[in-house]
Amino acid sequence: MEFGYQQAMSCIFPVAIFATLAVSNVIDIPLLYRYDFILIICLIVQFLMFRTGMETMDELKVIAVFHVIGLALEIYKVHMGSWAYPEEAWSKIWGVPLYSGFMYASVASYMCQAWRRLHLNLRGWPAFMFTIPLGVCIYFNFFTHHFLFDARWVLMALLFVIFIRTSVEFQVNGFKRKMPLVLSFFLIGFFIWIAENISTLFGAWQYPNQGDAWEIVHIGKISSWFLLVIVSFIIVAQLKHVKRSKT
Template structure:
């Protein structure tokens, strides 16, 4: 990758992360207003306001906002389940709490969707050798369900991981930088995004967004196993966004064309 293209890539990635970055800034700022308004309530108002501003300024499209809303609901459902079974807690008081879960928490998942939608549009993403739509959707559903069922039965994430390796190993993400096409293996993109979200989670817990049981006596690094959890969540998110993009564009086949102009 040329140096100029590298900086363009970094710039587009940074712009795609606008919503997650603003969420972190609001988490930091929430400490300044905690004597006026509970932090979790402040975060809900802030997240909703950011979304409204991003839509009104056309940073996000109507379709992207709808996708973000879907992810907010999916994330909120998972939060309700995980908090109920003690996976983590939201110890601070808030008026906008539902069964111990602040309503803003769904935006943490929605920020992942916002990044993916923004990156897809800004980098003109395309995918080659994508699995059949039914297979991709079934794998996504299995991953999401396993986040719930692993509390009652054996955690099958690594068995699902074998399915992912089998069906996605030939797939690649194609992105455009000033007319030059580059590609990265889809599985590698899953791992990289999951790792960076884990880094972000460390910052979020440091800022008091939520706490794991082992962090109540003082902050410590989030368990490294969470990298795989975030990796699987990224796969679910990617599948949902990719399938919606293909559905909207009328793609009938699961394999997108790849040209000789692609650079590695």
Template sequence: MRGLRQFVRFGWAQALSCMFPVVIFVSLAFTEWVSMPFIPRYDWLLLICLLMQWWMLKSRIETKDELTVITLFHLIGLVLEIYKVNMGSWTYPEEGYSKIFGVPLYSGFMYASVASYLCQAWRRLELKLINWPRPYIVIPLAAAIYLNFFTHHFWIDIRWWLLGLVIIVFWKSWVRYKVGRINYRMPIVLSFILIGFFIWVAENIATYFGAWEYPYQSEVWSLVHLGKVSSWLLLIIVSFFIVAVLKQIKHYPTRESSYVHNPPFYGYDKTN
């Protein structure tokens, strides 16, 4: 029963952390099944995302510092979307007033929702990083991962080399988290894989509801290739690093927990 209670607590913390992604999925389903008046569907989705972001900030579910990280990841995702769409990787076939170079602006919020989840889960589960590599190692690795999403279209795809480097660099790194009063820990690489897998599941739901469309889904919907898990795993590292930098710079108390009496949870804690 104790294990079951802990599992429920962990699941509830995860559910609260996923509020933004859940709103996006519900909005995708609702606008797919219900014909929306006045403006195209993509524009409705943008308005819903903006209202959700405003509400989360107004209700103090998100902090201004977290909003900065989310906005940055929104821009990173939007640039990637514009490039990928114009390279023919996928399309947004519906009309919309808020489309730029074939990409609706709401698409950036799908990336931002990932950063929102990371920020929320970090606070609710009181995450601490153990043996996190030095910035001069992580920054070039994160930059290479992001650039490879662009360069593999006209150069070799080095994602598998990058995945190998990720395993080597983060082999001794752990993430410690708290459920109730009990501390747990997990290898950081395993957490990357799990998050990447569940984003792949979410991607299948999103494409089913017409968020975007891969070329092989133009005639009939089919599962997104499982190989996309590796892409999401790599992108998660970029977002995880951005959030970790925020947590390194800002050691402020929150409603869920206080870091005043705790050691820094980013950096070079060598204890287990």
């Protein structure tokens, strides 16, 4: 029960985005394009979470980094035709609405919140000389696989080698639990895939095969989210490590 509650509280930002997508999909927003309305709500939620102390300044900085990383990826992927944002908006840059960066930022928000609420601790975390290059290679593979070899399976094999001894500890009601870190990567990636299906159903964006009617997102996308979660986690973990070393 306590674990579920803390997980739910960690998901406030993603839930706010889903609720906004759902509401804006069924009602007309006066004087605003839908994507612009979603952006305004995301900004308000972000501001309220910071002002109420639900997110710290350090966490806000991490979320801002993810917003930029996610927006850059979105612009490239839309340019390459991987997916599209078909609706009009004032807040579009090269075909991508600015609210899209908040969908990546919401993943960072979840990680930061869960880290603090569940008192996460990493055991056997690899040296940064392995994690940083791996994260960089995973991120750039999302760009380069369009014209070079798709190295995702090679990167996943390296991932298992590098993180095979790494586990994540968390506390629930004062009791410590742990699981293999790779398993937590997969679970987060799987639930993001479910969230992606809900988001596309609400018209957040559109894959090429969803032009005429909505279809379930290909299950192969779980591997993409699995790898993207790793990039996200590496960034958060390294920043937590740097902050801890300064205290």
